[in-house]
Amino acid sequence: MKKTQLRIGIIGINGRGTLWRYWHQPQGKSIVAGAADVYPMYLDMFREVCNRDAFVTTDYRELIARPDIDAIAVTTPDYCHEEHAVAALNAGKPVYCEKPMAITIQGCDRMLGQAKSAGRQLLIGFNMRYMDFVRKMKAMVDDGAIGEVKAVWIRHFVGRGSEYYFHDWHALKQNCTSLLLQKGSHDIDVMHYVTGRYTTRVAAFGGLDFFGGDRPNELTCATCEEREDCLESQHERLSAKKPLRHYCPFRREVDIEDNYVSILELHGGIKATYMECHFAPDHHRNYTFIGTEGRIENSQLENKLYYWKRTRERQKAPDEIVDFAKVKDKGDGELGHGGADARITDAFVDMVLKDEPPPIPPVAGRMSVAVGVKAQQSLEAHGQPMDIATPDDAGQQPPS
Numbered sequence: 001m002k003k004t005q006l007r008i009g010i011i012g013i014n015g016r017g018t019l020w021r022y023w024h025q026p027q028g029k030s031i032v033a034g035a036a037d038v039y040p041m042y043l044d045m046f047r048e049v050c051n052r053d054a055f056v057t058t059d060y061r062e063l064i065a066r067p068d069i070d071a072i073a074v075t076t077p078d079y080c081h082e083e084h085a086v087a088a089l090n091a092g093k094p095v096y097c098e099k100p101m102a103i104t105i106q107g108c109d110r111m112l113g114q115a116k117s118a119g120r121q122l123l124i125g126f127n128m129r130y131m132d133f134v135r136k137m138k139a140m141v142d143d144g145a146i147g148e149v150k151a152v153w154i155r156h157f158v159g160r161g162s163e164y165y166f167h168d169w170h171a172l173k174q175n176c177t178s179l180l181l182q183k184g185s186h187d188i189d190v191m192h193y194v195t196g197r198y199t200t201r202v203a204a205f206g207g208l209d210f211f212g213g214d215r216p217n218e219l220t221c222a223t224c225e226e227r228e229d230c231l232e233s234q235h236e237r238l239s240a241k242k243p244l245r246h247y248c249p250f251r252r253e254v255d256i257e258d259n260y261v262s263i264l265e266l267h268g269g270i271k272a273t274y275m276e277c278h279f280a281p282d283h284h285r286n287y288t289f290i291g292t293e294g295r296i297e298n299s300q301l302e303n304k305l306y307y308w309k310r311t312r313e314r315q316k317a318p319d320e321i322v323d324f325a326k327v328k329d330k331g332d333g334e335l336g337h338g339g340a341d342a343r344i345t346d347a348f349v350d351m352v353l354k355d356e357p358p359p360i361p362p363v364a365g366r367m368s369v370a371v372g373v374k375a376q377q378s379l380e381a382h383g384q385p386m387d388i389a390t391p392d393d394a395g396q397q398p399p400s
């Protein structure tokens with residue numbers, strides 16, 4: 001008999017692991033029946049607020065080996081994704097793996113290979129594909145509203161960048177490769193998804209222009225004498241939820257870039273730019289797609305999409321403005337991503353229960369990582385362009 005309720009185990013239960021909020025539906029299609037984490041306090045918190053009966057362990061191998069766990073979610077730091085996902089797939093479990101898929105191209109290829117040989121689904125957490133404005137952009141491009149896409153310009157303003165990336169493990173290259181790969185993995189994927197084309201070539205410049213410095217590695221916001229005046233200080237934001245994200249963003253060990261500019265070419269000759277800055281005062285992503293017949297652009301701050309159609313005249317105003325009503329978050333707003341988290345977690349459950357292929361091809365995760373890796377190589381080679389090979393079975397075929 002087919003299962004009607006999926007039993008999910010989560011590796012990395014704090015932070016993004018609190019996606020359990022969507023998956024734990026005792027009267028619904030899934031429950032979170034287990035968790036693994038290296039910090040017992042996070043496992044205790046999880047049992048307290050989610051499921052007192054859940055199996056918990058500090059050794060993820062015990063979780064994936066359990067026959068009463070049907071599927072695994074990997075929400076650990078980027079540098080753990082490959083190990084955890086490969087092991088879970090090898091144990092015969094379908095896997096939800098957070099973005100970025102891995103921190104190397106080879107790591108992604110090992111994950112793809114394991115999913116194939118185990119015959120298990122692998123869904124990468126590209127929740128932006130489930131955002132209203134991204135769906136609308138994709139539908140408009142597919143419907144031919146802007147003709148053939150020729151240019152993509154993306155600006156990513158990471159406001160309070162230190163809060164997300166410079167107080168903890170994200171600030172070290174060895175953990176992420178680059179923040180263009182880490183944070184930008186969503187944007188690169190949206191570009192690939194909306195155009196239906198993968199990147200073939202990238203060149204990038206970047207630097208550590210604001211964060212980093214000579215403060216001791218062990219300096220924390222809570223103990224810093226400048227905590228009252230420092231704009232980056234987390235001392236008032238430390239909570240039981242994020243007790244460990246508190247090291248000084250101006251500490252010595254910080255080596256990851258905080259400012260990127262990249263140019264890209266996609267199959268079909270599409271020209272693109274992607275920019276990401278981690279010390280912007282505001283926080284949003286701005287995408288423009290220009291085609292032979294028009295242009296679309298989103299404003300994440302206004303929650304709107306602007307459509308300009310090419311005519312004989314120079315246009316003075318958009319032809320259409322799409323105003324997205326705010327989608328109510330389920331639970332903590334911080335996790336909602338405009339409803340996208342509820343949709344992607346639901347899609348994962350349906351994929352497993354119905355035994356269907358992943359709604360996002362896992363190779364898309366690999367292609368996004370490939371851009372990040374090659375952009376970093378280019379940056380380190382003073383902007384030298386780098387070619388990116390597309391695997392034969394990647395699915396998005398370049399036009400002849």
Ligand SMILES: NC(=O)c1ccc[n+]([C@@H]2O[C@H](COP(=O)([O-])OP(=O)(O)OC[C@H]3O[C@@H](n4cnc5c(N)ncnc54)[C@H](O)[C@@H]3O)[C@@H](O)[C@H]2O)c1
Pocket residue numbers: 011012013014015016017036037038039042060075076077078080098099100125126127182337
């Ligand atoms: N799709 C999205 O919108 C989105 C949003 C946030 C984070 N993420 C991704 O989620 C992942 C986690 O990010 P985060 O911000 O939650 O990080 P985090 O550091 O806040 O949480 C990571 C969790 O994994 C645990 N952990 C660390 N090492 C472990 C190990 N070896 N074994 C088991 N557990 C381990 C930590 O204790 C913690 O509970 C990242 O890859 C990030 O890119 C995705």
